[in-house]
Amino acid sequence: MTIETTKGPLLEVRDLHVYYGHVQALKGISFHVNEGEIVTLIGGNGAGKTTTLHTLSKLLTPRSGEILLGGQPIHKIDADEIVRTGITHVPEGRRIFSRLTVRENLEIGAYLLTSKTEITRRIEASFELFPRLRERERQYGGTLSGGEQQMLAIARALMLDPRIILLDEPSMGLSPLFVEKIFEIIQSVNKSGKTVVLVEQNALMALEIAHRGYVLQSGHVVMGGDADLLAKDPSVQSAYLGGEIAAAL
Amino acid sequence: MLTDMLLLLPTTLIDGLVLGLIYASIALGYTMVYGVLGLINFAHSEVFMVGAIVAIEVLIYGLAGTGLHPLIQLVVAIAVGGLAAGFLAVAIERVAYRPLRVRNAPRLVPLITTIGVSLFLQDSVRFVESLFGQFIRPFPSFPFFNRQIVLSETVFISNRTLAIIVLAVTLLAGLYYMVHRTRLGKAMRAVALDQKTSQLMGINVNKVIATTFFIGGVAGGVAGVLYALQFGRMDPFSGFIPGIKAFTAAVLGGIGSVEGAVLGGVLLGILEVVLGTYIPMWTNNAIGTEYKDIIAFSILILILIFRPNGLVGRAYAEKV
């Protein structure tokens, strides 16, 4: 399925309601993402960020609401078919296939491609982007360090050359130096033309590289707008950025 | 006596290998399904049995009198029996296991279901076969398979033995290649590790699971035909014991691992035949062949105490 470029936003979420059994996790969430943007979803623990990304990937089915990609509804498509619309997902906690080698993880990322030469070409390209992965090509994914796993997860999600990449807390558990590196990578991925939806606890850094952002709180979008405006907003500062750090912005 | 024992050794080892390769082929079905679903599919022994019975019927009603070479007849019967077993395994998954899976039933429930399916199949086959006469189905005899090839003065190998070894090794090698080298095999391993993330990669998890059942079922069915060829018969209830032994072999090797299933199966087969042959000789028949299982399983328990994850178990192979 190919999505035509239209005038409206590339991705639009309308009034999404999502439940875990009887527990409601998303209580009517709406937001949109324009082509070429980095949009960040920030918010505290349990705000519903991961749930939102899982719903976009259809690992969860919304009880009501719509998800439109290029104006076309995609919330009725099965999870394994979503990838074909050009959306890939770097899940929370990286979710590397621990007993597949680094190379096999990348090959699985390209599962939908059938041309061996094309797969090889793309693996080469991701080794260019992440030289460390080349060194560890034949190692099991589970033996990589946290930062290396995050690189692998991103490389894996890039294998299909997606239009939109969903990133769930890529900075989680990484050293400051590595976080810096990962954010640089996200920016360069975005500059290469990919639209990015970035979920982060690290709101300060996320807002720094994002064009726009939304603040989630207990299953609601409580605020949204340009990233630099959000970063200056007093309520965002006190809630997510911490007073002094934010003042230094 | 020592020379007697030495003279018997090559034949004993070959017989053990034959049995072991058959166990290994059955064990693959257990280990692959366990790998992707964490489910012990006790109905697999009946998939094995059905494969053999279908093949026997094909030989009796379809191929007898065609004048085809016995080997060709065998291969055709294996193909039909194997496919029947494969489709049966897929049907079982679709009807009995998947509904539980999508409803997130607790683990014990599908396990009990596999036992139910197992009993259901035993008596269904007995019922159907009884309608047409005897439910114990002798494997049609072919003089060709009894013919011996003389390797040395004391070592013979029958065409039957040779055929079973070649067919089983081909099957096992094919499956090993499939799991480790193909796109499907990679998808199976990914699904075994993490179903949700596999979906994010565009893998249709249900399809991969069904395919796993199919391939495991085919292997089980082929093993059934080889088992019936080796022992001369199959009946609706004779899947149980080889099934349990193959399951043991899978655990011994390290459940979830193809290499483990092969290693465990061959080890168990050889142990069983060697002990069955030599124990009566060592003890002047005070302890008969019938005790071979007790001793073989005692050894297995010992091995598992020292290697609880099996011979090639995961905990030992985490870092490579």
Ligand SMILES: Nc1ncnc2c1ncn2[C@@H]1O[C@H](COP(=O)(O)OP(=O)(O)OP(=O)(O)O)[C@@H](O)[C@H]1O
């Ligand atoms: N599998 C589940 N079953 C039941 N409730 C769940 C489940 N997963 C999440 N929830 C609940 O849904 C709400 C949103 O969770 P979610 O994981 O989306 O939060 P999050 O914003 O990603 O938080 P974090 O920053 O801690 O990852 C939480 O209240 C959580 O308890």
Ligand SMILES: [Mg+2]
């Ligand atoms: Mg989360």
